[in-house]
Amino acid sequence: MTYTAIGKRIPRLDGPEKVTGQTQYVADLTLPGxxxxxxxxxxxxxxxxxxxxxxxxxxxPGVLALLTGRDFPRAEFSxxxxxxxxxxxxxxxxxxxxxxxxxxxxxxxxxxxxxxYEVLPPVNHVLDAIAPAAxxxxxxxxxxxxxxxxxxxxxxxxxxxxxxxxADHIFEDTFETQWTHQGFVEPHATVAAVEPASGRLxxxxxxxxxxxxxxxxxxxxxxxxxxxxxxxxxxxxAFGGKNALCVEPICAELARRTGxxxxxxxxxxxxxxxxxxxxxSVLQLKxxxxxxxxxxxxxxxxxxxxxxxxxxxxxxxxxxxQGPYRIPNLAVKAYAVYTNKSPAGARRALTSPHxxxxxxxxxxxxxxxxxxxPLQIRLRNALRKGDPVLGDMSMPYTVAGRVIQAAAxxxxxxxxxxxxxxxxxxxxxxxGSGKVRGRGIAAGHWSVWxxxxxxxxxxxxxxxxxxxxxxxxxxxxxxxxxxIAAETFGIPVERVTVHQGDTHTSPRNDGSWxxxxxxxxxxxxxxxCEDAKHQLAEVIAREWGIAPDKVEVGEGRVRSVxxxxxxxxxxxxxxxxxxxxxxxxxxxxxxxxxFAVAVAAQVAEVEVDTETGQWQLQRLVxxxxxxxxxxxxxxxxxxxxxxxxxxxxxxxxxxxxxGEGRLLNPDLMDFRMPTSLDHPDFDVALIEEQQDSGPYGxxxxxxxxxxxxxxxxxxxxxxxxxARLRRLPFTPERIHQExxxxx
Amino acid sequence: MKTxxxxxxxxxxxxxxxxxxxxxxxxxxxxxxxxxxxxKEGCGTGQCGxxxxxxxxxxVASCLVLAADAIGHEVTxxxxxxxxxxxxxxxxxxxxxxxVQCGFCTPGMILAAKALLDENPKxxxxxxxxxxxxxxxxxxxxxxxxxxxxxxxxxxxxxVRRSPAKPRRxxxxxxxxxxx
Numbered sequence: 001m002t003y004t005a006i007g008k009r010i011p012r013l014d015g016p017e018k019v020t021g022q023t024q025y026v027a028d029l030t031l032p033g034x035x036x037x038x039x040x041x042x043x044x045x046x047x048x049x050x051x052x053x054x055x056x057x058x059x060x061p062g063v064l065a066l067l068t069g070r071d072f073p074r075a076e077f078s079x080x081x082x083x084x085x086x087x088x089x090x091x092x093x094x095x096x097x098x099x100x101x102x103x104x105x106x107x108x109x110x111x112x113x114x115x116x117y118e119v120l121p122p123v124n125h126v127l128d129a130i131a132p133a134a135x136x137x138x139x140x141x142x143x144x145x146x147x148x149x150x151x152x153x154x155x156x157x158x159x160x161x162x163x164x165x166x167a168d169h170i171f172e173d174t175f176e177t178q179w180t181h182q183g184f185v186e187p188h189a190t191v192a193a194v195e196p197a198s199g200r201l202x203x204x205x206x207x208x209x210x211x212x213x214x215x216x217x218x219x220x221x222x223x224x225x226x227x228x229x230x231x232x233x234x235x236x237x238a239f240g241g242k243n244a245l246c247v248e249p250i251c252a253e254l255a256r257r258t259g260x261x262x263x264x265x266x267x268x269x270x271x272x273x274x275x276x277x278x279x280x281s282v283l284q285l286k287x288x289x290x291x292x293x294x295x296x297x298x299x300x301x302x303x304x305x306x307x308x309x310x311x312x313x314x315x316x317x318x319x320x321x322q323g324p325y326r327i328p329n330l331a332v333k334a335y336a337v338y339t340n341k342s343p344a345g346a347r348r349a350l351t352s353p354h355x356x357x358x359x360x361x362x363x364x365x366x367x368x369x370x371x372x373x374p375l376q377i378r379l380r381n382a383l384r385k386g387d388p389v390l391g392d393m394s395m396p397y398t399v400a401g402r403v404i405q406a407a408a409x410x411x412x413x414x415x416x417x418x419x420x421x422x423x424x425x426x427x428x429x430x431x432g433s434g435k436v437r438g439r440g441i442a443a444g445h446w447s448v449w450x451x452x453x454x455x456x457x458x459x460x461x462x463x464x465x466x467x468x469x470x471x472x473x474x475x476x477x478x479x480x481x482x483x484i485a486a487e488t489f490g491i492p493v494e495r496v497t498v499h500q501g502d503t504h505t506s507p508r509n510d511g512s513w514x515x516x517x518x519x520x521x522x523x524x525x526x527x528x529c530e531d532a533k534h535q536l537a538e539v540i541a542r543e544w545g546i547a548p549d550k551v552e553v554g555e556g557r558v559r560s561v562x563x564x565x566x567x568x569x570x571x572x573x574x575x576x577x578x579x580x581x582x583x584x585x586x587x588x589x590x591x592x593x594x595f596a597v598a599v600a601a602q603v604a605e606v607e608v609d610t611e612t613g614q615w616q617l618q619r620l621v622x623x624x625x626x627x628x629x630x631x632x633x634x635x636x637x638x639x640x641x642x643x644x645x646x647x648x649x650x651x652x653x654x655x656x657x658x659g660e661g662r663l664l665n666p667d668l669m670d671f672r673m674p675t676s677l678d679h680p681d682f683d684v685a686l687i688e689e690q691q692d693s694g695p696y697g698x699x700x701x702x703x704x705x706x707x708x709x710x711x712x713x714x715x716x717x718x719x720x721x722x723a724r725l726r727r728l729p730f731t732p733e734r735i736h737q738e739x740x741x742x743x
Numbered sequence: 744m745k746t747x748x749x750x751x752x753x754x755x756x757x758x759x760x761x762x763x764x765x766x767x768x769x770x771x772x773x774x775x776x777x778x779x780x781x782x783k784e785g786c787g788t789g790q791c792g793x794x795x796x797x798x799x800x801x802x803v804a805s806c807l808v809l810a811a812d813a814i815g816h817e818v819t820x821x822x823x824x825x826x827x828x829x830x831x832x833x834x835x836x837x838x839x840x841x842x843v844q845c846g847f848c849t850p851g852m853i854l855a856a857k858a859l860l861d862e863n864p865k866x867x868x869x870x871x872x873x874x875x876x877x878x879x880x881x882x883x884x885x886x887x888x889x890x891x892x893x894x895x896x897x898x899x900x901x902x903v904r905r906s907p908a909k910p911r912r913x914x915x916x917x918x919x920x921x922x923x
Contacts, residue, residue, distance in 0.1 A: 011838045018846030019834040019853060021781020021821035028780035183881045185785040185793055186847045236783070236847030237881050268786040475844065633841040637883060641844065644884030668790035668879065676875040676885045 005486035005493050006696055009633035012476045013498065014234070026189040026206045026233045031261035034191070035064060037254045038106035039247065039264070040096040040113055041274055042088035045122035045340040045661025046135065049086055053114040054096065060112055062105030065257035067097040067250065074220045080309035080343055082220060082249050088117070089137055089308035090342045091662050092274025094247075099254040099262050122340035122661035123148065126282050126303040129337050137308055137338035150306045151336040153315040155391050163297025163329025167288025171366055175283045175358035176727040179305070179655035182278065182347050183645065183673050186236020187271045192251040193261035200227045201252055206235050208242045208472050209511025214503045220249045221256070228252075231502040232472045239645065240346030243513055244276050244311065272666035276345025277655065279305040279312045283358040288329075289366055293377040298327050300358075302334040304351060307341035317351030319390045323359045324400040324445040324599045325381040326388075340661045346513060348645060349703035352446055353710060357728060360442035360711030364718060374441050374715065375408045378601075383445075389597060390447050396597065397691045399625045404443050404601040407623035410685050411603035413441065434611040437618065438720025443601040444707030448700040450520030450593040450693075454507035457485065457528040459536060459584040463556070463571030464495045465529070470506035471521045475638055475702055480518055480630040481525045484695050488529035490554035491570065507589065515700020518630065519596060522695040524588040532586025539577040539584075540568070596692040596699035600624040602643070604712035605680075608720045610739060613732030615717060617647055617678070620709070623685040627692040627699035639705040640682050646709025648674045654729050750810055754779070755823025765811035769803075770794045772810040773820060781821035781850045785879070792878030795851030796820045802851075802858045804877070821850035824857065832895045833857055840891040844882030852878045856892045865896055 017023045058066050069085025076082065084093045096113050100106035123129045123137060129148040136147055143149035164170060190205040201223065207213050210232035218228045235242060247264045254262040266275065281304045288297035300321050306312035318334035347353075367374040382401035389395045407413075456468040467485050471477060478498040486493040500506070509521060537551040540558050544551070544566055552561050559567035568576075577584050605619040622639055629635040652672040656664045665671045690697025714725045723738035747762045754777060761776045773779040773796065782805055785791035789804035796805045797819040825831040833853050836842070843849050852875065859866055859874035866874070871892050872885075880888060 009841070011841065012843060014846070015838040015843045016830075018843050018849050019821075019830065019837050020825075021779075021850040023846050024780065025783070025847065027784065028774070030775075184845075184847075185791055185879055185881055186783065186845070187785065235845060236785075237845045239881070265784075268788070268791075637841050637844060637887060640884035640886050641882045642884075645881070667788060668786050669788070673879060673881065675879065676872045676889070679885045682884060682886055 003487055005483045006630045008483065008631065010479055010483060010493060010631055012634070013479045013482060014473065023234050025186055025236050026191055026204055027265050029191050029204055029263070031191065031193060034261040034263055035099050035101055035258060036103040036106050037097060037099045037251055037262045037264040038103065038110055039094045039250065040110040041270065042084065042091060042093040042095055044088060044117050044119050045091045046120045047088050047117035048120065049084065049088065049095070049115065050118050051114065051116040056114065057098065057109045057112040060105065060109040062101035063098055063109045064101070064260065065099045065254050067253055067257070068095070071253060072220065072249070074222070076220065076245055077216055078309045078311055078343065090340050092270060092342055093308070094250065097250045097254060099258050124339055124341065124657055124661050126280070126305045126337040126339065129339050130303070137340060143335070148338040149335055150310050150312070150338050151314055153318045153334045155318045155321065155330060155332040157388060157392070158329035160297055160299055160329050160331040164288045166290070166296045168291040169370065170286060170288050171362060171369070172286045173362050173365060174726065175361060177281045177354045177357060178728050179280045179341065180278045180347065180649065180653045181272055181671060182239035182241035183648065183653070184237030184239055184241055187268055188242065188246040188266040188275055189264065190246070190248050190251040191261060191263045192248070192255035194255050194259060200229065201256070202229045202231065203248055203252055204231045204233050205248050206242055207232050208235065208238045208474065208513055210472060210503050211470060211508050212511055213245065213248060216245050217249055217252055221252060229502060229504045232500070235472060235474055238474060239348045240350070240513060241276065243346045243511055246275055268668065269666045272671060273663045274342050276311055276343055278347030279307060279344030281305060281351070281354045283355060285358055285362050287362055287366065291370060293367070293370060293372045293380050295325055295327050295381045297329040298322065299331045300333070302332065302355065304334065304336050305339050305341065305344060306336040307339060307343040309343040310336065311344040312336040313346065313350040317355045320352045320445065321355045321359065322389070323356055324383050324443050326383055348642060349446055349706045352444060352703070352707045353646065353649060356442070356444040356707045357710045357714070360444070360708060361714050361726065364440065364715040365724065375404070375413055378404050378441065378443055393595070396594065397689070399687070399689060400443065400445070400599045403599045403623050403625050403687055406685050406687060407601035407603050407621050408441060410623060410683060411439070411621040413603060435607050435609050436720045437605065437607045438716045438718070439603060439605045440712045440715025440717070440719050441601065441603045442708035442711035442715060443599065444704060446515065446598045446704040446707060448515050448519050448596040448598055450523065450590060451510035451516045452591050453509055453520035453524045454589040455521060455524040455528040455587065456507060457525070457532045457586040459532050459574045459577070461575045461578050463491070463569065463574050464497070465489060465491065467496060467498045467525055468501050468506050469521055469525065470501055470503065470509040471517050472512040473500050474512045476631065476634040477517045477521065480522060480634060483630055484522055484525050485529050487696070488526050489533065491556055515598065515703045518698055519694040519700045520590065520593060522630065522698060523593060523693070524590055526695040527588035528586040530586070531588055532584050535584045535586065536573060536577055539581055540573055543576065593693040596627065596694065598625060598699055598701065598704040600704040600708055602708045602712040604716040606713060606716040606720055608717055608735065610721060613736035613739065615730065615735065617680045617713065619680050619683065621683045622705055623687060624701065624704055625687045625689060626701045627694060628688050628690045628697040629686050630696065630698050632686065635686060635701050636684050638702045639684050642702060642705035643682055643709050644674055644679060646706045647678065649728060650710040650713040650730055651678065652729055652731070750814060752810070752813055752818065753816070754818045755820060761810070763810055765809065767810045768806055769796070769808040769810045769813050770805040773805060779820045779822050783847055783850065785847065792851045792855065793848050795854050795878060797854050797858055800858060800861055802855045819854070821854060824853065831857070833892070836891040836894045840887050840894060842883060842887040842891040848878055848880045852880060852888060860895060868893070
């Protein structure tokens with residue numbers, strides 16, 4: 001199949017305004033009469049509020065409104081209060097908000113709030129939280145036997161006892177992952193204003209999910225959806241961190257109280273300490289395997305730290321625990337556990353990176369113990385069409401083995417047991433330099449769901465197209481939509497305009513998360529174009545006095561097919577249609593498509609300094625089934641960016657807390673993220689089988705590549721040094737400790 | 744911040760008189776007084792590089808520079824890199840190579856790259872990586888950014904505008920944070 005618009009490396013359509021600094025993010029907005037909001041947050045991880053006096057703060061110069069917990073009778077959907085009233089459950093929990101003429105005045109007013117806390121001992125770690133005597137974050141637990149349980153999910157398959165009975169070997173290992181931030185560079189920010197005549201609310205915000213925001217803001221403030229207009233602004237990075245509400249309801253209520261536009265920009269420190277990051281986990285795996293490497297049983301207990309309120313994606317972790325492998329007998333129990341931390345949220349690929357780090361590390365442990373090639377054990381167990389996945393769904397195609405093999409081939413994987421060995425490095429690392437190199441492989445999977453998707457397509461009277469969706473354009477999906485529309489309509493990409501509307505000006509869409517936008521919204525863009533073509537064909541067929549199925553739209557023209565050929569340019573047909581029956585407006589909506597499974601496999605090569613425990617990623621080979629790359633440059637960009645985040649997850653990113661539950665590194669110098677110096681050359685192989693239900697066989701690509709990276713690196717470090725890292729991130733201290741232990 | 748003064752600043756080749764307190768940050772004066780919002784605030788502590796502008800051709804974190812310290816220096820922001828409607832070769836390269844995703848780091852990244860190329864037109868890969876260590880990008884994994892900058896070192900085309908002044912090392916001690 002030859003395509004004219006899709007499959008092409010087209011630069012992002014929003015690129016020109018971004019490279020010239022013209023793009024307006026929320027913090028760049030200034031409205032007439034705008035004032036500033038600021039928030040007082042709890043300095044304690046767990047405390048009772050004994051006394052709260054605000055009269056002095058209210059009397060401060062410039063103060064226009066002040067809010068406390070009493071002003072918000074309704075909580076967020078997660079159960080988190082908008083402002084805490086009696087108890088605080090994490091450091092950084094919002095307690096008081098003010099609006100003042102200037103930011104300095106707002107901050108000065110907050111300093112005059114009189115508040116007395118009775119500080120209580122916090123619980124900071126999931127294993128401490130489920131101990132019988134643990135402090136209770138909330139009064140109730142969702143589990144009869146364990147305290148502090150926010151939620152529980154099971155995934156069971158086959159007969160776990162019979163499975164272990166068939167196993168020649170059983171391996172039990174525990175792994176631990178850290179709290180992290182998503183790492184977006186634009187902090188959360190919101191501007192809210194009330195339309196003076198109608199009293200209706202407008203909220204400009206940096207969000208991945210404007211319609212979900214609208215629903216939650218409307219609920220909290222007791223307003224109908226139609227009175228809340230959320231305008232999703234260009235987003236300066238999100239990666240799951242802007243799925244949930246942040247300061248929007250506070251900002252909106254301040255705007256209602258003051259009658260003035262209010263801006264709140266969250267400080268970098270608060271963005272670290274008090275917004276929804278990616279929760280830690282403890283993952284206990286018991287795996288039964290036959291001596292030839294066939295996996296027969298997996299039992300897992302997964303403890304995901306959800307912080308002080310719900311948000312941890314324990315169900316997804318349970319569903320994806322099996323990895324891209326066939327495991328006939330499965331018993332997975334996943335808990336979301338309350339602790340006195342800022343509530344957990346989403347991070348790219350949710351809890352998939354957690355569970356794959358554990359599973360893929362353990363597969364390496366098994367391969368090493370059974371003297372099997374780490375590649376072969378993966379190929380042997382790789383999912384095939386019809387195998388159960390995601391609980392009791394059926395794997396739609398056989399692709400996992402091909403992806404794993406592709407990564408191995410590209411990396412020049414030589415078949416050998418996973419034994420620690422020192423590779424010669426030539427001049428750069430002479431013998432005795434203390435540096436060793438190793439290579440590791442890992443795979444991962446992610447399920448892609450379309451979710452609620454809708455699009456409008458208008459054929460303009462000059463034959464150009466306007467595509468309107470309400471999907472927040474994070475990753476360049478608007479550019480891909482233009483390509484899809486151009487391909488479907490048979491016109492050049494330049495003749496398509498894609499508009500991201502707000503909640504008043506576009507059809508409802510679910511959030512831009514889970515790699516769903518290109519898959520689901522891309523498909524409705526294609527269908528809306530087909531709808532518009534069909535409408536146009538009907539109008540022209542009527543004019544020509546022939547059946548609509550004898551009229552074709554494509555290559556910039558409308559023409560009849562099958563004898564008596566007639567043809568007219570698209571522009572003339574569009575104008576004609578406008579005169580007889582009105583504008584051509586195609587539309588399409590869907591709530592679901594047959595789900596897609598995306599598999600990614602990676603081979604990492606690392607160099608480890610055995611003296612210091614420091615390591616460097618030398619090379620990373622990624623292979624991924626992307627369905628079909630509508631825009632290969634954009635797909636590569638997603639893969640490289642995700643892998644970079646996987647590298648940070650493995651290398652250095654970690655929240656560090658003191659015993660009182662206070663975050664010790666809430667800034668970008670102490671919470672280290674990889675820089676331009678830390679990145680090796682990425683080698684990316686796209687596998688395109690076009691078997692998916694997304695547009696032209698495409699599926700989501702943004703989440704999967706983050707999934708296997710940390711495990712591939714852990715396995716490479718083991719291959720280089722014999723040190724098995726069971727806890728993320730792999731800091732020099734941890735490597736050094738492990739090296740001393742094994743030597 | 745009670746008594747504003749009149750600060751004489753030279754930004755993007757034009758003289759401006761700004762009523763601002765001398766202790767205001769250059770970033771705030773650019774964004775709030777001059778409406779030049781291309782410089783972004785990602786941290787306010789010189790750690791992310793999103794607020795990078797050029798002072799006499801050198802990259803500085805404008806969140807760490809007092810507006811008063813910019814007096815007497817030539818400040819260049821992303822808005823002044825190329826005439827309206829035209830692109831600097833770096834801007835073109837960032838587009839062509841897919842080096843732009845969310846775009847929040849992009850203005851600072853491009854200016855940091857420009858400062859490097861003005862001083863060293865033939866940088867090695869390592870030179871480019873080092874020059875950009877103070878500019879965090881979370882979207883791209885940096886590879887496409889490095890490719891974009893490299894392509895400009897290879898291309899024959901000259902920037903449509905030269906840097907306004909030769910780099911002067913003694914002035915403008917706005918902390919440019921370089922990692923490692």
